Amino acid sequence: MARVILKKDDYKKMLEHARELAPEEACGLIAGTEAREESGIVRTVRKVYLLTNTDHSEEHFSLDPKEQLAAVKDMRESGWKPLGNWHSHPASPSRSSEEDIRLAFDKNASYLILSLMDKDNPVLHSFHVEDGISTQEELEIEG
Amino acid sequence: MKITVSGETKDVADGITVTELMEQEKVETPEYVSVSVNEEFISRGDFSSTKLKEGDTVEFLYFMGGGSAA
Numbered sequence: 185m186a187r188v189i190l191k192k193d194d195y196k197k198m199l200e201h202a203r204e205l206a207p208e209e210a211c212g213l214i215a216g217t218e219a220r221e222e223s224g225i226v227r228t229v230r231k232v233y234l235l236t237n238t239d240h241s242e243e244h245f246s247l248d249p250k251e252q253l254a255a256v257k258d259m260r261e262s263g264w265k266p267l268g269n270w271h272s273h274p275a276s277p278s279r280s281s282e283e284d285i286r287l288a289f290d291k292n293a294s295y296l297i298l299s300l301m302d303k304d305n306p307v308l309h310s311f312h313v314e315d316g317i318s319t320q321e322e323l324e325i326e327g
Numbered sequence: 328m329k330i331t332v333s334g335e336t337k338d339v340a341d342g343i344t345v346t347e348l349m350e351q352e353k354v355e356t357p358e359y360v361s362v363s364v365n366e367e368f369i370s371r372g373d374f375s376s377t378k379l380k381e382g383d384t385v386e387f388l389y390f391m392g393g394g395s396a397a
Contacts, residue, residue: 239394283396287393
């Protein structure tokens with residue numbers, strides 16, 4: 185598992201986008217750097233990508249592959265590593281659903297879920313998913 | 328021949344197909360992977376008949392999705 189560090193501005197960008205798209209789910213990618221420290225892996229998010237949810241659904245999301253490709257190229261050009269993805273749960277808690285777990289193919293990724301269930305108190309958590317088990321990671325919003 | 332796979336230059340057999348490259352690269356859960364060659368997405372049904380050429384740029388993109396439904 186990793187500790188994830190996210191800049192406050194990037195959190196706000198994610199939140200604003202998710203609020204704009206609600207009640208549909210919003211989604212995107214995160215990229216940055218990864219360091220192995222004594223305490224474990226630290227993932228520092230340098231950029232949050234806002235991608236189209238091609239499902240346009242209140243309960244599902246799929247990233248647009250063309251936008252995904254463009255984001256991957258941007259990460260590569262910037263020297264960043266793909267760190268995972270994020271999506272919103274407009275009306276449910278910040279926890280991995282069965283579908284989130286089933287479709288989490290990368291055990292080396294962080295999966296961020298932003299809950300807008302309480303409109304005034306959004307909740308963002310990061311999860312590690314491996315062997316069908318989702319475990320909450322430490323997430324630090326800084327700056 | 329040389330091609331670029333996910334940003335890395337690789338030596339592969341002449342005329343290798345997308346399916347063969349996926350096997351060679353040990354792509355996991357290939358049913359959830361989209362493939363682009365020179366930024367054009369290849370239909371899944373064409374993976375086995377699409378032969379790669381010298382200098383091609385190939386990207387494997389894992390499907391990313393999920394949702395709040397249980």
